[in-house]
Amino acid sequence: MTLSQNDLRFPVIHHFSVDRYQMYPGDKGQGFAYPVKPGVNIVVGVNGLGKTTLLNILMRMVAGPGQISAMSGLGMGERTESKANPRFFSARVKDAAATATTTAVLGFGKRNLTVTRKLSNLEITYLRIDDIEIKGSRADEYEERFKAGVLELSGLQQFYDYLLLVQFVFFSLEDRQALIWDQDAQSEILRVLYYDPGQQIAYRTLYNKITQLDSEIRNTQAVLSRHEKKLGVEMAKRLDDTSARELKSLRKTLAELSAAIGVSEDKVEELNSNRMNYRDQLELLKVAHETTISKARAANEEYLQLEFSEAENEALYAVASVIGERGCILCGSKAERAKRAVMQRLDKHHCPLCDADEQERENSPIDGDKARLIELATKLKLDASKSAEMLDSLEKLVDEASNRYETSMLELVNQRRQHHEINLQVKLLEKGVPKDDDSLKALQENLLGVRGLIETSKQEKVEAEINIDAIINPGEARVAQVAEAIVSRFQEYITGFMAETCVLQYEVREKRIGQGPSAIKFRFPCFSVRVTSGVFSEEASNRLSQNDVSESQREFIDLAFRMSLIAEITSQSPAMLVVETPEASLDSVFVPRAGNMVRKFLEASADLKNVLIASTNLNRELMIPALFGVIAEADALQFAKNDERKKFDIRVMEATPSSHRVDRIVNLLDIAAKNAALTKYGDEYRHEYESAVYPPWEDFEVAREMSK
Numbered sequence: 001m002t003l004s005q006n007d008l009r010f011p012v013i014h015h016f017s018v019d020r021y022q023m024y025p026g027d028k029g030q031g032f033a034y035p036v037k038p039g040v041n042i043v044v045g046v047n048g049l050g051k052t053t054l055l056n057i058l059m060r061m062v063a064g065p066g067q068i069s070a071m072s073g074l075g076m077g078e079r080t081e082s083k084a085n086p087r088f089f090s091a092r093v094k095d096a097a098a099t100a101t102t103t104a105v106l107g108f109g110k111r112n113l114t115v116t117r118k119l120s121n122l123e124i125t126y127l128r129i130d131d132i133e134i135k136g137s138r139a140d141e142y143e144e145r146f147k148a149g150v151l152e153l154s155g156l157q158q159f160y161d162y163l164l165l166v167q168f169v170f171f172s173l174e175d176r177q178a179l180i181w182d183q184d185a186q187s188e189i190l191r192v193l194y195y196d197p198g199q200q201i202a203y204r205t206l207y208n209k210i211t212q213l214d215s216e217i218r219n220t221q222a223v224l225s226r227h228e229k230k231l232g233v234e235m236a237k238r239l240d241d242t243s244a245r246e247l248k249s250l251r252k253t254l255a256e257l258s259a260a261i262g263v264s265e266d267k268v269e270e271l272n273s274n275r276m277n278y279r280d281q282l283e284l285l286k287v288a289h290e291t292t293i294s295k296a297r298a299a300n301e302e303y304l305q306l307e308f309s310e311a312e313n314e315a316l317y318a319v320a321s322v323i324g325e326r327g328c329i330l331c332g333s334k335a336e337r338a339k340r341a342v343m344q345r346l347d348k349h350h351c352p353l354c355d356a357d358e359q360e361r362e363n364s365p366i367d368g369d370k371a372r373l374i375e376l377a378t379k380l381k382l383d384a385s386k387s388a389e390m391l392d393s394l395e396k397l398v399d400e401a402s403n404r405y406e407t408s409m410l411e412l413v414n415q416r417r418q419h420h421e422i423n424l425q426v427k428l429l430e431k432g433v434p435k436d437d438d439s440l441k442a443l444q445e446n447l448l449g450v451r452g453l454i455e456t457s458k459q460e461k462v463e464a465e466i467n468i469d470a471i472i473n474p475g476e477a478r479v480a481q482v483a484e485a486i487v488s489r490f491q492e493y494i495t496g497f498m499a500e501t502c503v504l505q506y507e508v509r510e511k512r513i514g515q516g517p518s519a520i521k522f523r524f525p526c527f528s529v530r531v532t533s534g535v536f537s538e539e540a541s542n543r544l545s546q547n548d549v550s551e552s553q554r555e556f557i558d559l560a561f562r563m564s565l566i567a568e569i570t571s572q573s574p575a576m577l578v579v580e581t582p583e584a585s586l587d588s589v590f591v592p593r594a595g596n597m598v599r600k601f602l603e604a605s606a607d608l609k610n611v612l613i614a615s616t617n618l619n620r621e622l623m624i625p626a627l628f629g630v631i632a633e634a635d636a637l638q639f640a641k642n643d644e645r646k647k648f649d650i651r652v653m654e655a656t657p658s659s660h661r662v663d664r665i666v667n668l669l670d671i672a673a674k675n676a677a678l679t680k681y682g683d684e685y686r687h688e689y690e691s692a693v694y695p696p697w698e699d700f701e702v703a704r705e706m707s708k
Contacts, residue, residue, distance in 0.1 A: 012576040013107075013613070017033035021100035023672060023673055026670075027671070036613065037663065039611070040664055042613075042616060042664060043666045044667050045617065045668030049672040049678065050673075051668065055613070056088065058104070060102075061106070064147070066163050067081065067163065076514070087121065101116050101117065108573070114127070150162055158201055158204060164185075165189065169189060170566070170577060170578060172577070179562060194482065196471065196474065199471045202467075203468060206468040209460075210465060210513045211514050216457055250426050257419045258419065260415055264415055267408050269519060272405055278394065282394045289384060292383050292384045292387060296384060322338055480508075490564040498553060500532040504527050505530060507527070563597075575611075577601075578614075580614075581615060592632040595623065635651065636697040637706055658694055669682075
């Protein structure tokens with residue numbers, strides 16, 4: 001079966017419950033349940049009530065106990081998953097979560113997966129796909145069936161890719177790694193979303209094989225070099241003076257050749273890169289040239305239809321064929337002479353068949369449309385002529401670059417041949433050791449075996465690199481096709497949040513896989529950001545690290561990037577974003593802007609019913625009204641002060657209706673175990689809660705009083 005990106009479906013939590021977990025006793029001491037609504041859902045609490053813990057529970061319900069370690073970035077190492085701490089939740093309560101469970105219904109498009117896990121160790125106790133219960137006799141068997149179910153429902157080919165999306169796109173928690181500044185993680189995410197779905201497993205297998213072989217080669221080479229040095233010392237002791245001097249000289253020559261080979265390899269790589277760049281330019285220019293010729297042909301054909309509207313279609317087709325690329329429809333000739341003759345007649349506005357002028361013909365005179373088409377065809381013909389000259393020049397550059405590459409490659413081959421021949425001489429001299437020196441002979445033979453293993457590993461690595469390159473190049477081309485759409489969505493989300501200009505740009509990193517030398521660099525797609533500042537006020541500058549922007553900018557640039565990806569990939573089924581909002585790091589002026597940015601994301605996908613689950617603290621920043629789309633206090637007071645009731649009412653109507661807000665809140669003030677702060681200041685917190693959910697300035701008359 002042929003797979004496509006349209007077959008992918010992403011996890012959305014429809015319902016979750018937590019039972020008998022001491023951190024969330026709920027109204028009756030047994031726990032709570034929450035039906036997730038399309039759009040905004042807010043987890044509200046104060047410090048110490050378990051907002052972070054609850055979002056981590058949701059993460060484990062979606063991902064299971066698996067995770068991808070990436071605290072300092074994903075890196076270019078092996079692509080593997082690891083286990084999360086299974087005692088994360090049990091360590092947070094007195095009874096070690098002995099009987100606590102959590103259940104979630106996960107939607108994947110039109111299908112559902114229901115799972116119940118123990119909070120003591122994350123083991124599955126119940127699993128259902130749609131209406132069919134999936135049985136398992138052991139914990140590991142249940143886990144494998146959960147993974148298989150997730151892959152079946154999501155359309156992904158491997159669970160590692162599912163974890164990538166969950167961890168780097170759909171969940172943005174307290175310990176999050178900013179995706180926008182982790183270009184290795186970006187490349188992997190873009191690979192999952194846009195590379196050939198049928199080659200995802202092959203990609204990861206080849207990638208891991210290359211990294212493993214690369215590590216083996218480097219480690220083995222280090223050991224080999226140590227023993228070869230030791231062997232050289234011992235050989236020098238046993239050989240006669242003449243042989244020793246010759247061996248020393250040959251080894252020096254080998255070292256010089258090795259250095260020269262390294263220089264030549266770099267030169268060959270650079271020349272090959274230049275050659276490929278010229279070829280790419282040539283292909284692009286060929287496409288542009290063909291497009292111009294096609295447009296000129298179309299303009300000529302349209303002119304013929306207007307000028308000779310009474311003629312038979314077959315006659316028009318015959319003329320169009322001669323001046324186009326098809327040639328004469330009678331004999332098949334594509335002679336330039338015939339084309340020039342017809343074009344000369346048309347240029348003079350004569351009949352292309354009999355050369356009759358305007359007075360001799362019965363057709364109407366040249367009008368505005370005909371003149372426009374003649375002018376357009378003439379311009380396009382000139383453009384095609386210029387591009388043909390450029391093609392000739394580029395083809396010469398390609399030939400020159402190819403010749404330089406081939407010359408350098410022959411030089412490199414010759415250097416390698418010399419290296420091999422001298423290496424054979426060294427081995428022959430080494431074999432001149434006295435026959436009775438068995439221990440030294442054995443060491444020589446072992447080292448020869450190790451050299452052979454290294455060469456075999458190098459060959460396997462090259463073969464794997466060639467195979468993975470055939471997957472990466474077409475995949476990068478597909479990402480390039482959608483890059484502009486992702487950039488546009490990012491611009492829509494980030495505009496209005498940041499006072500500075502912030503631009504997302506698509507780029508391709510050419511990198512090797514692994515740390516060892518390789519002749520092949522791979523084209524990994526990714527995005528970066530450019531931001532203006534007080535220093536760079538006229539032109540945006542590259543921000544290569546999350547430390548290059550402020551804390552509030554960092555959080556919401558990354559959030560806007562994740563939202564742009566989600567919005568672009570959810571054309572067929574909804575998706576979910578779970579966010580631990582960083583309102584503590586935001587300037588107060590940014591809070592309503594952040595809320596507007598999130599609501600833009602949800603409104604853009606209203607038909608698909610995307611879901612946002614965001615945690616927030618009760619504090620003066622008032623992220624809650626911002627997420628609900630409530631008019632900002634400053635705007636409300638300004639409208640009231642200017643007596644602009646109509647504008648005020650329009651903005652108020654854009655918010656989530658006040659009667660619907662409580663149903664979209666997981667209120668930890670009511671369902672979480674009370675800490676000392678909540679016990680002591682409960683009334684104040686509940687007053688803050690009411691003010692945040694139902695801000696007083698939403699009433700025009702109240703806003704008028706507040707503005708005085």
